[in-house]
Amino acid sequence: MGIDTHYVETKRSLNGSGGEAGAQSSSKVPQSIAHITPFKVLKFGSSILRGPKDLPRVVAEIYRYHRKGIKIIAVVSAFNGDTDRLIEEASSFGAEKDNIHAPRFISLGEYRTAALLAIACDQAGLAAGVLGARALGFRAKGHPHRADPLGIDKQKLLQALKQNDVAIIPGFVAIGESGEPVLLGRGGSDLSAMILAAELGLEEAVLLKDVDGVYEQDPAQAVGALKRYSHISYEDARHVAGELVQERAINHANRKEMSIRVGCLGGGYDTIISAKTIPPTISTRTRPIVVALAGCGVVGGAVADLLQEQAQDFQLCAMLVRDSKKTRPDSVRGLKQVSSVEALLDAQPDIIVDALSSGALGERLTEAALARGISVSSANKQALAGRLEPLHRLANEKGACLTYSAAVGGGTPMIELVRRVASSARIISIEAVTNGTVNYILSGLAKGHSFDEALKAARKAGFAEADPSADLTGMDAVAKAEILAWEGFEQAVSSTTPSQILDAALLDKISKAPGAWRQITRIIREKDDRPRISVSYHRVEEDDFFYKINDEANAIRITTRDGSVYSTKGRGAGAVPTAHSIVADLGAIRRQRA
Numbered sequence: 397m398g399i400d401t402h403y404v405e406t407k408r409s410l411n412g413s414g415g416e417a418g419a420q421s422s423s424k425v426p427q428s429i430a431h432i433t434p435f436k437v438l439k440f441g442s443s444i445l446r447g448p449k450d451l452p453r454v455v456a457e458i459y460r461y462h463r464k465g466i467k468i469i470a471v472v473s474a475f476n477g478d479t480d481r482l483i484e485e486a487s488s489f490g491a492e493k494d495n496i497h498a499p500r501f502i503s504l505g506e507y508r509t510a511a512l513l514a515i516a517c518d519q520a521g522l523a524a525g526v527l528g529a530r531a532l533g534f535r536a537k538g539h540p541h542r543a544d545p546l547g548i549d550k551q552k553l554l555q556a557l558k559q560n561d562v563a564i565i566p567g568f569v570a571i572g573e574s575g576e577p578v579l580l581g582r583g584g585s586d587l588s589a590m591i592l593a594a595e596l597g598l599e600e601a602v603l604l605k606d607v608d609g610v611y612e613q614d615p616a617q618a619v620g621a622l623k624r625y626s627h628i629s630y631e632d633a634r635h636v637a638g639e640l641v642q643e644r645a646i647n648h649a650n651r652k653e654m655s656i657r658v659g660c661l662g663g664g665y666d667t668i669i670s671a672k673t674i675p676p677t678i679s680t681r682t683r684p685i686v687v688a689l690a691g692c693g694v695v696g697g698a699v700a701d702l703l704q705e706q707a708q709d710f711q712l713c714a715m716l717v718r719d720s721k722k723t724r725p726d727s728v729r730g731l732k733q734v735s736s737v738e739a740l741l742d743a744q745p746d747i748i749v750d751a752l753s754s755g756a757l758g759e760r761l762t763e764a765a766l767a768r769g770i771s772v773s774s775a776n777k778q779a780l781a782g783r784l785e786p787l788h789r790l791a792n793e794k795g796a797c798l799t800y801s802a803a804v805g806g807g808t809p810m811i812e813l814v815r816r817v818a819s820s821a822r823i824i825s826i827e828a829v830t831n832g833t834v835n836y837i838l839s840g841l842a843k844g845h846s847f848d849e850a851l852k853a854a855r856k857a858g859f860a861e862a863d864p865s866a867d868l869t870g871m872d873a874v875a876k877a878e879i880l881a882w883e884g885f886e887q888a889v890s891s892t893t894p895s896q897i898l899d900a901a902l903l904d905k906i907s908k909a910p911g912a913w914r915q916i917t918r919i920i921r922e923k924d925d926r927p928r929i930s931v932s933y934h935r936v937e938e939d940d941f942f943y944k945i946n947d948e949a950n951a952i953r954i955t956t957r958d959g960s961v962y963s964t965k966g967r968g969a970g971a972v973p974t975a976h977s978i979v980a981d982l983g984a985i986r987r988q989r990a
Contacts, residue, residue, distance in 0.1 A: 435557065435596050436461055439471040439567065439589035443606035444661060445509060446476040451516040452705050457604065457661050458562055460980045462522060463801065463809035465816060465964075468562040469553070469596070471589040472513060474505025479568075496540045499569065499577040503529075506566035506585070513564050520976045521807035521967030525560040527553065529569045529577060534591075536570035536578050543570055543578035545591050545648075553592070561966075565592065583642030590648045590656070600655035600668075603641060608660040609667035610637045612676045623676035625667045633669045641669070662709050664987045684708065685986045688745035689715040690761055692728055694858055695775060695802075696751035698975035700727040706979070709986060714743035716752075716761075737761045741768055747797075747985060749978055750774040753861065755875075762787060762798070769794040773981040775802035775974060778866075781875035784882045797988065799981035804876040806832060807973025808950040808966035814884045821956035823884045826919040830876040832948035832969025833860045833867045834898065834915045839947045842912055847903055859948050859969040870895025870915070870931040877917045877929045884919065884954070885927040895931040902933060911935050914942050941965075 438461070440454050458468050474482075482502045491498040510526045517524035533549025556563040567585025572578035580587045586603055593601035607615055610633065612623040628636065630650040634643055641658060646669060649656050659666030664682070687703060689696050692715050703710045704727040714732040716739075724731075734740050737760060740748065748765045752758045755778025762772050762779055767790060774780060780787065780800055791798040804810050810828065817823060829835055836859050840850030854860035866872040874895050881887065896902065898915070906913050918930045936942040941963060945951045950968025955961050967973040 434465070435467050435469060435598060437469045437471065437589050437593040437596070437598060437601040439585055439601060439603045440473065440513075441585065441603065441605055442473040442476040442479070444604060445473060448475070448512055449705070451513055452702055453661050454513060455516050455520045455522065456702060456706070456976055456979055456983070458517065458522060459520060459807075459976045460663075460983055462561050463812045463977070463980055465809075465813065467557045469557070469565060469589075469592050470513065470562050471565045471567040471585055471592065472506060472509045473567055473585040474509055478505035478508070493541060494539065496574070496576060499540050499579045502579060503566065503569040503577050506568050510564045510566045517562055517564075519972050521970070521973035522562055523560040523966075524562045524564055525556045526564045526566075527556050528566055529571050532565060534570040534588075535572075536580065537573050538578075540572060540576070540578045542581040543572060545570060545580065545587065548592065548595050550595050553595070581642065581644060583645070586642040586645035587648060590645045590652075590654065594648070594652045594654060598654070600657050601649075602657045602659065602666075603645075604661055605640060605658060606660065607640070608665040608679075610640060610658055610669070611679070612636070614639070622679040624665065624679040625674065625676045627668050627670060627672055627674040629671060629673040630669060632673045637669070662706065662983055662986070682986075682989075684711040685982065685989075686711050686713050686744070686746045687982065688713055688740050688743050688748045689728070689731075689751065690740060690748055690758070691715075691751035691753065692717055692724055693751065693753065694971045695974050695978075696749070697725040697728070698971035699749055699751060699978050700725055700731075702975050702979045703727070703982075710982060713745050714740055716740045737764055741765060741770065745770060746989075747771045747773060747982060749982070750776045750779060751978070752776050752779070755779045759783065763790065766790045766794055766796050766798065769796050771797040771985050772799070773802075773978055773985070774798070774800040775978055776800075777803040777872070777875040777879060781878040784879065797985045799985065800879070801981050802974045802977035804830060804879050805950045805952070805966070805977075806948075806968040806970060807977050808952070808968050809964060809977070810880065810950070810952045811883055813952060813962060813964050814880055814954065817954050817956060817962050818884050818886075821958065821960065823954055824921050824957055825955045826880055826884055826917075826952065827942075827955075828877075828880070828917045828952040829914050829942060829945050829950050830880075830917050830952075830968065831867055831873045831915055832950055832967070833864060834873075835945065835950070836860075836948045836969065837898070838906075838913045838915065841903075841906060842910070857948070858971060868898045870897060873915060873917050873931045874929060877919055877931065880917075880952075881919050881927040881929060885921060887925075887927060896933055898933070906933070909935065912937055912943050914945065916942065 486498045486501050514524040514526050535546040536543035538544045567588035569577050589601040609624045610628055630646055633646050656669040657666050687710050717733050720733045750758045758776035758779030765772050801811050833854050836854045837850040914936045916934050919927050922928050948969040951965035953963040
C-alpha cells in the first residue's frame, strides 16, 4: 500500500523487538525498526462490554493503536445480557428459532453498542464511522440465525477507513439472500472479525476477552496454578477454547491460514491460535502499576477517571495538590493528598503523571522522580522544553521511563508520527497547529465573534486557562515546537525563539482581512543542519489541510528529503483526549515492564 498523507501511515514504526512507541527508556531511538501494519481488526466481546461504563476502556485500547498510525476496524458485540433479553422479547411475540424477522430485532444490541462507541470515540478525539451490515455489504446465505458468510464490499470499508481513524462494525449480523438481516450464530462477532481481517488481507485478527489468553482450563474455575498457552493449534483450540472463541471463527482462520490473537484490554499477554501448539506455562500475573498524580485539575481529574476504569492494571496512591480543601472528582475522593514533591515521591509510586500547570514545579518533580528511578508521564510541555536530552539521560541511568505524548497535540499523536518518520527518513520541515485554545479563538473570530466572546467560549469549553498568556504570546506553541524539534531533528533548540503575539495589533489585522486564520508553527532544517522555529499567524484558505482544522483541533504535516508528506490531525485540547494520551503512555510503560 502506498503512503496516503491523510491516513497517518508511515513506512516504518518505532516498536520493534518488544518496544513501544509510547515508552522510552534505554535510548531515544530504538535499535530496531519494524514495518507497521496499516490496519488492525479488534473485536470487543460482551465479556468486556458489560455496559456503557466500559466504553472508555475500549476507546483507550483503540487509541493505543491509533497513535502508532494504525487504522482500526472495531467489531463489537452487544453489551452483556442484551442479546438474551432481545431473544426473550422476540420469543414473547412468538418468534421461533428460525423466524426470518427476529434477526433484525436481535441485532439491535450490536447496533446500540456500535453507536455508543462512536460517540465515546468522538469525545476522545477519534474520528469514527459506523458501518452496519448493509452499508458494509456484508453478505451471507443459509439459516437466518446461523448463516454462512459470503464476504463484504471491501471498497466501502476502505473508504470508511480513509475518512476515519476507526471503522466500527456491529458484529454477529449480515445481510441474507432475501435482503433481510441474518445472524452468524452465537459468538458470531468472532467470525465477523475473522471475515473482515481476511478480506483486508491481514494475517490475524485480535479477539479481546476478559482473560489474557487461552488457558488449559477456565481461570474462573481453576484450582491451583493457572497455565496459559502462548501458541495453540486450530485443532487444540477447538477443544480447549470452545467456550472462549467461536468454533466457526477458528475454522475460518484455519481455512485462510490466518492467526487469531486472543487477549485482554491493555495487552501484555495473549495467545496465538495458528498451526502449532506450544505446551502451556504457569501464568505469572503482574501486580497493578502504582500511579501518583501531580495536579488534579481538568486533565488530572480525567486521567483519574480513566484509571479508575482500569483498576486491574493501575492503582492510584497519592496526588499532589495546592488546595486540599477543593472539591475533587469522585475517582480521587479518599485518595491521599500531599502538598510537596518529596511527599508525593515518598508514596513510592511506579509512575508519576505530571498534569501540573506550573512548568518550574513540573521540572523539579520530573527530575526528582527520575533520580529515584520513578517513571514519569508528562503533559507539562513547559517542564520539558529544552531539557529532554538531560532528562532522558537521567532516565536511562536510573532505569526509568520518560513519556510525554500528551505534552504536544493533546489527543493528536504528533510526537509518535514525528518519531516514526524520523526513524526512516530525513525530515526537512514540520508545520503544525499545536495550540487548541488559540485555534478555538481564531475559529470564533471567523464566525464573527469578538475576541472577548471567543476567549470566554474557550474557557467555558475547558480549553483556555484562567490566565491564557502562554497561549496568546505563542510561548506555549514554542515549547511544543522545541519538543517536536528534538524528536524530529535530534537537536535541542533554545527557548528564546521569538513568537508572534495575538494582541490588539494582530487582531486589527485579522479583522481587516477576515477568513480562516491559523497559528502555524514551522520547524525548518537550516543549511547548517540546525532546526529553526517560527510561530506566526497566516490565512490558510489556499492550504486545504490547515483550512479544515477548526475549533480545538490540532494538526501536523511533515515533509522529508525525498518529498514524502506525512500528516495527522485530531483534538488538541480538552480533558478527555489529553487524558487518553497520558493513559496510553502509562499502558506502554506497563507493557514494557511486564
